[in-house]
Amino acid sequence: MEPDKVIAKGKTKTIYSTVSPKEVLIVSNDNITAGDGARCDTLPGKGGWSTTTTCCVFNLLQAHGIPVAYNHARDDVSFYALNCTMIPLEVVVRREAYGSYLKRHPNLKKRHRFDALIVEFYLKTNDCVWEGLSLPCDDPLIEFNFAIGSAYLFDPRQAEGKFFASIFLNKILGEIGGENKYASMHHHARQVFHILEDRWDKLGYTLVDFKLEFGLTADGKLVLADVLDSDSWRLLKNGQNMDKQVYRDGELDPELLAKVAAIYEEIAEMSRKLIDL
Numbered sequence: 001m002e003p004d005k006v007i008a009k010g011k012t013k014t015i016y017s018t019v020s021p022k023e024v025l026i027v028s029n030d031n032i033t034a035g036d037g038a039r040c041d042t043l044p045g046k047g048g049w050s051t052t053t054t055c056c057v058f059n060l061l062q063a064h065g066i067p068v069a070y071n072h073a074r075d076d077v078s079f080y081a082l083n084c085t086m087i088p089l090e091v092v093v094r095r096e097a098y099g100s101y102l103k104r105h106p107n108l109k110k111r112h113r114f115d116a117l118i119v120e121f122y123l124k125t126n127d128c129v130w131e132g133l134s135l136p137c138d139d140p141l142i143e144f145n146f147a148i149g150s151a152y153l154f155d156p157r158q159a160e161g162k163f164f165a166s167i168f169l170n171k172i173l174g175e176i177g178g179e180n181k182y183a184s185m186h187h188h189a190r191q192v193f194h195i196l197e198d199r200w201d202k203l204g205y206t207l208v209d210f211k212l213e214f215g216l217t218a219d220g221k222l223v224l225a226d227v228l229d230s231d232s233w234r235l236l237k238n239g240q241n242m243d244k245q246v247y248r249d250g251e252l253d254p255e256l257l258a259k260v261a262a263i264y265e266e267i268a269e270m271s272r273k274l275i276d277l
């Protein structure tokens, strides 16, 4: 059956309604982006590799009892998921210092290992605006203060302490149960990291960090939503990036795109093995 109307269209995927109001179809395209869309290229095959990776990862997580929006694959480039009201947060889990973390903590060496996982929350914003409030950057780091119902925003590129705004947290987590939702996201994000870190390690890869998004289903249940693929994490093999970092860092030419394509394809193929380990 053909999907009917477009509910949301982003840089890398389109969300379609289905016959059930509780379910959506998530179709991945072949775009690869960096710098929040500042750089965008087409990588033929990427929609398929991303879908394979996401479906394999979510099948594994589902088998471990993690609540996920993912239902089942439809074809090579799309899968069915529960229709969610997305929580406007990116939840980042880090085993090693990398990326923006190093800007905030310049005293740390790249790949410094954290024995206890670091969990961070970023507010998802567009065009440097949140609820009418102008921000100095998009996707600021956010810290919650449940005692007073506020959240504090920080520029993630600056050394720690560069606070710039305070906002009401009920706008992000709802009027009721915000602290529970926060605790559940924190808990599930760490659980997911431990499961994937262990499986990738068995396949010879090191999971450095990843980004997750959560949503609320029509029944108000908090679930892991969006996707979890080679755009979402840093994954190393013998110290070499096997992830989007290669695209972020590289000089743009056909050779780079071929290299990135080979990486996404390898990880999609390897992700098929995750559940058998």
Ligand SMILES: Nc1ncnc2c1ncn2[C@@H]1O[C@H](COP(=O)(O)OP(=O)(O)OP(=O)(O)O)[C@@H](O)[C@H]1O
Residues within 6 Å of the ligand: 008, 009, 010, 011, 012, 013, 014, 015, 024, 026, 069, 081, 082, 083, 084, 085, 086, 124, 213, 215, 225, 226, 227
């Ligand atoms: N299960 C779901 N139900 C409803 N919406 C979803 C679901 N999973 C993902 N989405 C949303 O689909 C939209 C399109 O995804 P895409 O990642 O391509 O957008 P984007 O351009 O990266 O923008 P964003 O910064 O919002 O992620 C996103 O807003 C994402 O949060």
Ligand SMILES: [Mg+2]
Residues within 6 Å of the ligand: 010
């Ligand atoms: Mg996105």
